[in-house]
Amino acid sequence: MEVDKGKGEAEExxxxxxxxxxxxxxxxxxxxxFEVSKxxxxxxxxxxxxxxxxxxxxxxxxxxxxxxxxxxxxxxDYCNKHANSIPSAALISSxxxxxxxxxxxxxxxxxxxxxxxxxxALFDLVEAAxxxxxxxxxxxxxxxxxxMMKGKSPDQIRxxxxxxxxxxxxxxxxxxxxxAWAFYDD
Amino acid sequence: xxxxxxxxxxxxxxxxxxxxxxxxxxxxxxxxxxxxLPAKELCRLRAVCRSWRALTFDPLFIGENTARHPxxxxxxxxxxxxxxxxxxxxxxxxxxxxxPIPDGNLLLPTSLDLACVATVRNSCRVLDPATGGVxxxxxxxxxxxxxxxxxxxxxxxxxxxxxxxxxxxxxxRMFSRPDLFGFHQHHLFxxxxxxxxxxxxxxxxxxxxxxxxxxxxxxxxVIVVGEMVYxxxxxxxxxxxxxxxxxxPLDRIIPFNxxxxxxxxxxxxxxxxxxxxxxxxxxxxxxxSLWIETTLAELRGSLALVHYRTYRHIMDVWLxxxxxxxxxxxxxxxxxxxxxxxxxxxxxxxxxxxxxxxVIHFPENGMLLIHDARTHTSTPLETGYLxxxxxxxxxxxxxxxxxxx
Numbered sequence: 001m002e003v004d005k006g007k008g009e010a011e012e013x014x015x016x017x018x019x020x021x022x023x024x025x026x027x028x029x030x031x032x033x034f035e036v037s038k039x040x041x042x043x044x045x046x047x048x049x050x051x052x053x054x055x056x057x058x059x060x061x062x063x064x065x066x067x068x069x070x071x072x073x074x075x076x077d078y079c080n081k082h083a084n085s086i087p088s089a090a091l092i093s094s095x096x097x098x099x100x101x102x103x104x105x106x107x108x109x110x111x112x113x114x115x116x117x118x119x120x121a122l123f124d125l126v127e128a129a130x131x132x133x134x135x136x137x138x139x140x141x142x143x144x145x146x147x148m149m150k151g152k153s154p155d156q157i158r159x160x161x162x163x164x165x166x167x168x169x170x171x172x173x174x175x176x177x178x179x180a181w182a183f184y185d186d
Numbered sequence: 187x188x189x190x191x192x193x194x195x196x197x198x199x200x201x202x203x204x205x206x207x208x209x210x211x212x213x214x215x216x217x218x219x220x221x222x223l224p225a226k227e228l229c230r231l232r233a234v235c236r237s238w239r240a241l242t243f244d245p246l247f248i249g250e251n252t253a254r255h256p257x258x259x260x261x262x263x264x265x266x267x268x269x270x271x272x273x274x275x276x277x278x279x280x281x282x283x284x285x286p287i288p289d290g291n292l293l294l295p296t297s298l299d300l301a302c303v304a305t306v307r308n309s310c311r312v313l314d315p316a317t318g319g320v321x322x323x324x325x326x327x328x329x330x331x332x333x334x335x336x337x338x339x340x341x342x343x344x345x346x347x348x349x350x351x352x353x354x355x356x357x358x359r360m361f362s363r364p365d366l367f368g369f370h371q372h373h374l375f376x377x378x379x380x381x382x383x384x385x386x387x388x389x390x391x392x393x394x395x396x397x398x399x400x401x402x403x404x405x406x407x408v409i410v411v412g413e414m415v416y417x418x419x420x421x422x423x424x425x426x427x428x429x430x431x432x433x434x435p436l437d438r439i440i441p442f443n444x445x446x447x448x449x450x451x452x453x454x455x456x457x458x459x460x461x462x463x464x465x466x467x468x469x470x471x472x473x474x475s476l477w478i479e480t481t482l483a484e485l486r487g488s489l490a491l492v493h494y495r496t497y498r499h500i501m502d503v504w505l506x507x508x509x510x511x512x513x514x515x516x517x518x519x520x521x522x523x524x525x526x527x528x529x530x531x532x533x534x535x536x537x538x539x540x541x542x543x544x545v546i547h548f549p550e551n552g553m554l555l556i557h558d559a560r561t562h563t564s565t566p567l568e569t570g571y572l573x574x575x576x577x578x579x580x581x582x583x584x585x586x587x588x589x590x591x
Contacts, residue, residue: 123210130215138218145211146222154233163209166236175233178586181280182230 024052026076027061028069040079046133066131071124078113078137106140114144119160213237217247224255225582226276232586248583259539260578260585262301262315264292266552266571272301274315274578274585277539277556279568283585285315294346295409295535295547297484297577300355302346310344310357312380316584321380323357328376328395336361336374343405345415347444353382356444358415359393360405372398373405377447399449403440409482411489413445416453416482423477435459436477437491455480455491456504456514483536485544490517494533499526501533501546518544518559527551537577547575 023035042049051057064072106114114122122144129137149157158165167175211219220228220241228251232239241247260282261275269290274283291303291311304310312321327337345358361374376393402420409416417440437455442448457480461473481492489506491514503518526548534549544557546564552571557564 126215126219127212130212138215142215142218143222145219149219149223149231150227154231157231157234158209161209161211163235163238165234167233172233179229179233181276181282182226 021059024048024057025059025061026072027058027063028067028072029065030069032069032072033061034072034076036076036079037083040083044079044082044134044136046135048132064132067128068124070121071128074117074121074125075128075132075134075137078134081109081113082136104139106143110140111144114140117144119148209235213241217241220247221251221254223251225251225258228583229586242583248581251583252581257540257579258582260580260582261545261554261567262293262576262578263554263569264303264573264575265569266573268570272303272313272315275567275569276582277567282582283315285313285318287311287313293574293576294344295483295537295574295576296346297537297579298346298348298355299578299580300346300348301576301578302344302357304342304344306341306343308340308342308359310342310359312346312355312357315578316580323359323378324393326393327361327374328393330395331361331374331376334361334374336363336371343408345408345410345444347410347413347415349413349445351445355380355382358408358442358444360408362405373403374398375442377444394447396447397449399440399442401434401438401440401452407482409484409489410444411484412487413443414450414489415442415444416440416489417442418477418480418482421477436473437480439482439489439491453506453509453512456516457491457493479532481533481536483533485517485536485538490536492533492536494530496531497528499528503536503544520544520557520559520564521562522546522555522557522564526553526555535575537575545575545577547572549573 022038024038024041026034026036028034038052042052051062056062067075114125117125122141126138126141126145128134129141148160152160154165157163165172216238220231220238223231228242232242259277261277263273263275265271265273268284270286270288272285272287272293273281274285276282287303288309288311290305291309292305294302294304296302299314299316301313301315302310303313308325310323312323313319326332327334331337341362343360343362345360346355347358348355357378357380359376359378361376363371363373375396375398377396378393379391381391402422403417404420405417407418419434419436419438419440423434423436435455435458437457439453439455441450441453443450457476461476475496476493479494479496481494483490483492485503485505489509491504491506493502493504494500495502499522501518501520501522502516503520504514505517507513507515527550530548530550532549533546535547537545539545539556542559544559546555546557547553548555552573554567554569554572554575555564556567
């Protein structure tokens with residue numbers, strides 16, 4: 001019993017220490033450590049907010065086994081850049097249902113942020129944003145990916161997104177006729 | 187049915203598991219990505235693979251996507267050189283879908299999620315452009331009208347409206363008098379209800395006879411605004427007129443309440459009262475041409491009276507702002523010259539797009555004009571010769587279900 005109690009006290013102490021810090025340390029799947037402002041992490045990621053509130057943040061680096069170091073670096077980079085940008089009202093209630101949710105195009109700095117990424121880095125980042133519940137980063141990355149789809153042929157889309165064509169030849173012909181109008185430019 | 191290449195899976199053969207087909211994006215991420223794209227772009231992406239196609243037909247997805255993007259205006263059209271189909275056309279003139287109809291059926295000028303096509307020979311059907319579903323209305327008359335002389339060679343007009351409270355649709359059928367001067371006979375009026383949840387009704391629906399108005403109305407001028415049907419007075423008055431001060435005003439309008447299925451009080455039009463006053467800015471035109479130059483239309487849920495002053499290429503659009511007080515306001519005066527040829531005597535139908543642009547259909551040259559009142563510019567829609575036009579307020583994404591699953 002005493003051992004348990006001691007352990008509990010140690011836990012309490014550690015939590016207090018953690019609460020005093022204004023950054024959290026995140027650890028990528030390949031073991032790299034990143035520091036990010038606790039305030040930004042809690043504000044931008046529902047998952048990190050939950051971990052901070054629940055005290056499950058590890059001082060020596062919270063394990064994020066699903067996220068590689070490059071994607072995590074981008075996540076942290078985004079959090080830092082976001083902290084420096086002017087927060088806008090539209091971002092605050094971003095998790096409301098679709099009918100009432102403000103629908104906001106990426107800002108200039110957010111566009112630049114995703115424009116420099118390779119396809120692979122972008123796909124990894126969108127997955128990380130999804131995993132961490134980062135609504136705004138998810139919007140920004142999804143918007144970028146949607147831009148990549150515009151004006152591309154089905155073949156080009158399949159190649160970029162590594163999709164197998166599962167239509168039969170007859171079906172493709174039928175779809176092509178049905179959609180002939182959509183392949184003309186506006 | 188045999189697939190030629192090794193890469194093309196056969197129709198019956200087993201497909202690889204979904205996981206290897208789905209590509210680099212997680213399904214929930216793909217959902218968020220595709221929400222950013224407008225409907226036309228999404229239709230093109232349906233050719234990528236089955237799962238993308240299925241996602242873009244998902245009602246939840248369509249609902250969210252529609253909430254984000256401006257509505258894609260769609261016209262339903264009868265092309266003169268394509269008499270066996272309704273063509274669904276977008277604002278760029280592209281044909282989005284073709285819907286087969288019997289030859290000679292013309293669209294009624296509605297702005298609904300269903301369409302109604304009819305002939306003057308008593309054929310009428312209601313179409314769902316999304317599903318291709320068709321409701322053919324019975325030709326036989328209401329029991330009370332059976333055996334009437336007027337029905338031997340029926341000459342019919344139809345009107346089609348949606349009842350807001352119930353979601354039901356109603357069709358008004360009008361059997362015209364056999365000859366123009368047949369004052370001994372009134373038109374016959376009948377109403378037919380199409381339930382929003384049709385098919386469940388136990389009894390076969392029938393046409394119901396309704397009385398005619400004491401004044402003669404012009405069936406072909408009919409327009410539906412919400413649950414009200416409006417008519418111009420019969421063209422017969424146009425022929426009989428001697429001088430405008432002593433005859434029936436030619437811009438009178440006669441309402442029929444499609445919900446209550448009864449006639450309303452005559453509405454004075456906006457022009458007759460002011461025709462020879464300073465309020466009316468043009469004394470040159472012949473009062474007699476007023477009847478032929480006016481068209482009834484529905485704009486933003488209000489009754490509109492369109493007055494196309496042929497020789498000056500000016501179109502006045504009067505809106506009935508207040509039904510009870512009969513308050514008419516001249517909302518637009520549009521100079522359409524020189525796009526429209528002088529052979530046009532009237533406007534056939536008028537609609538309004540979500541962004542406020544007007545859509546004007548001229549019957550003689552089969553031309554559709556999109557007019558922006560803010561910039562005073564008119565652009566003809568580059569399509570073939572149009573015999574009739576309606577607006578479709580349904581969603582482009584729901585339109586093309588096809589046979590593929």
